[in-house]
Amino acid sequence: MHHARMLLVEDDPALVELLTYHFKREDFDVRHTVDGEEALLMAKEAAPDIVLLDWMVEGLSGIEVCRRLRRMNETANVPIIMLTARGEEEDRVRGLETGADDYVTKPFSPRELVARVGAVLRRVRPALAGEQLNYGDIEMDTVGHKVRRGGETIPLGPTEFRLLRHFLEHPGWVFSRERLLDAVWGHDSDIESRTVDVHIRRLRKAINSNGRPDVIRTVRSAGYALDSN
Incomplete structure (x- = not known):
């Protein structure tokens, strides 16, 4: 470092x-x-x-x-x-x-x-500040590209990993689809904002499996936030 x-x-x-x-x-x-x-x-x-x-x-x-x-x-x-x-x-x-x-x-x-x-x-x-990001029972090793929740390894694709990483770096912040596109896909991407919804769905499915509480909040007409409330 x-x-x-x-x-x-x-x-x-x-x-x-x-x-x-x-x-x-x-x-x-x-x-x-x-x-x-x-x-x-x-x-x-x-x-x-x-x-x-x-x-x-x-x-x-x-x-x-x-x-x-x-x-x-x-x-x-x-x-x-x-x-x-x-x-x-x-x-x-x-x-x-x-x-x-x-x-x-x-x-x-x-x-x-x-x-x-x-x-x-x-x-x-x-x-x-370190190679480990945490939120609640979610742990991310940014160097080894591993995510665990409640001690159990969660397999994530590279885009879901980057999306989750962005949320873990800004817990509680509400991000519009446009901001997420910028942060995760980069300024030049011609990806539609609907694509963000698809990846959010995939990310939710992966990290909320086995009936765990949903930590990604959908904020109506505003976007998404990592928020356990």
Whole structure:
């Protein structure tokens, strides 16, 4: 497992030193810049696993950096956490609308931030957080491509495996058929959204066999979620 690569975009030297110390201790490989434009170049050269981005940085604003990171192929899916001294609600909403995944308002404790980064990485890149995904009595070994439920091995086809993996990475999130098509089949697929329903049916049949409770919820006119309630 490689060290998670962090790009820290922050112009307060004391905070940079503090965060670098804490994240290096957690085995992160931290690269740092004070400048928005340079942050984009660095991200293009070597895509980070996570970006910590201050709202107020030199050059481009944090919001603009966030917007451009989301537009670049290399970083379209990289999680971004915005750091800000501004706790106003509308700023927070703007940050999230622009594509940030989470938001931390200064002052914050470095340990809280380390925990938040860990949570975001687990959500979007579970391979960095470990090779095992769990939900209820379902266990997935992402490396060995094995799925067990209640200790019993469940045979899954590759598409059902990817579908279940996506749900396990985002438990409780409701995904439209379009989002699932994107995530599991990729942007360029010309598969119809009805195909998603077929694979969901197959996945349900496999993991709910032997009368086990259904963990995939159909949300009317919205899509599907992994949800045991």
